[in-house]
Amino acid sequence: MSSISVENLTFAYPGSYDNVFEDVSFQIDTDWKLGFVGRNGRGKTTFLNLLMGKYEYSGKITASVGFAYFPYPVASPQRLTSEILEEVCPDAEDWQLLRELSLLRVEEDVLRRPFDTLSGGEQTKVLLAAIFLNPEKFLLIDEPTNHLDVRAREQVAEYLRRKRGFILVSHDRYFLDGCVDHILSLNRADIQVQSGDFSAWMENFTRQQDFELERNARLEKDVKRLQQSARRASNWSDKVERSKNGAFDKGYIGHKSAKMMKRAKAFEARTEAALEERRGLLKNLETAEELKLFPQRYHSRVLAEFREVSVCYGGKPCGDPVSFTVERGDRVVLTGKNGSGKTSLLRCILGEEVPRTGIITVGSGLTVSVVPQQTGHLRGTVFAYAEENGLDEVLFLAILRKMDFERVQFEKNMAGFSGGQKKKVLIAKSLCEQAHLYLWDEPLNFIDLYSRLQIEALIREFQPTMVLVEHDRAFQKAVGTKFVEV
Helix, strand or coil: CEEEEEEEEEEECCCCCCCCCEEEEEEEECCCCEEECCCCCCHHHHHHHHHHHCCCCCEEEEECCCCEEEECCCCCCEEEEEHHHHHHHHCCCCHHHHHHHCCCCCHHHHHEEEEEEHHHHHHHHHHHHCCCCCCEEEEEEEEECCCCCHHHHHHHHEEEEEEEEEEEECCCCCCCCCCCCEEEEECCCEEEEEECCCCHHHHHHHHHHHHHHHHHHHHHHHHHHHHHHHHHHHHHHHHHHHCCCCCCCHHHHHCCCCCCCCHHHHHHHHHHHHHHHHHHCCCCCCCCCCCCCCCCCCCCCCEEEEEEEEEEEEEEEEECCEEEEEEECCEEEECCCCCCCHHHHHHHHCCCCEEEEEEEEHHHHHHHECCCCCCCCCCCHHHHHHHHHCCCCHHHHHHHHHHCCCCCHHHHHHHHHHHHHHHHHHHHHHHHHHCCCEEECCCCCCCCCHHHHHHHHHHHHHHHEEEEECHHHHHHHHCCCEEECC
């Protein structure tokens, strides 16, 4: 059994005045299945890169193992999958690779196909299988569930449950509960390690925050009471001291005044102790302010209708046809395997040319707001983005602030944002738009838990008409009113 030790780690990006980590210390075991959680932009991927030796830092990181990172950067993805996997795990035997692929429910024929013809889920699975065939490495697995459908997430969780020796970054509650035995939480003020799955950590974290909130409220009352008592005692002392003038027994009066002043000083000391305790509370308090949305009401009950529709690839339907209607107030969740055509159905609603069968009817004059799946097009500052898209800048920035953006982020190029921060920009844009129908394609990719809960609460309160593609089962259950298996 070996460990990874972090001592007094401090790191800031070159040219930045803000430390990503400051005097952080903790220790983890290399046999643990460690879930790594924290809000977007806090530095989870940065920490993994520090372990990989990509940046200079102050402090000390000691490890008795080497590291391997997922997602593995694939050069020339047009090559055969077998060639790429030989590069990832050069010492693995063929039978070992086939065994791992079998555990992940991947067919052997993917090895003979070009890597770029594999679905996103297949690419994730084959690279995970290959990376785990480097037995001397401790794995750093960064958000493997993005673009994985529900079934694939279950398969990958089952696979990871058989393994040990990894850090897993994910915001999917069910997924983490299915495969980790410790949690590494990147909080506002520190990094903490706890035994157990995500749900156990979340329960303990919430209980601690509730305790601190309650304690803080009591201390606030105590401080006010003590400050009032100190002022009264001080005033009494001054009043008694002034009464010495002309008094017969000045010694008695002086003693009484000193006693009252001593009481005032005692109250002040207790006040300072209470204030000091308050300063130690709520450093890791996570908040999620309420978001707002103002959907437009469409004049007709039915906004769109699909009759026997199937998306076609290569001139052939890729699956069974689907039929459903989108009515006012519906939140239609499209489910199904990766590559089954869910995104293409959203494109059909937008009027794009998509090879398909069946009939699609979309209401006239329909205003649609879209959150696309991809974020790679985001460039420039959020100010420029708001102007380019005709958004109310004040509202747009206010929404980003509520979604845990710091003001300093507004001046930065969005190309350098984390994946979750980029997705939040797209969601904030959609929330600024008054529409009849909201089409959100995998909106929660990279999004942290607290923001997911914010978005769930928003949808439940304002009940917009939506068609969603999302594989987070907790989110599906919280917001969906209709489910269509594609």
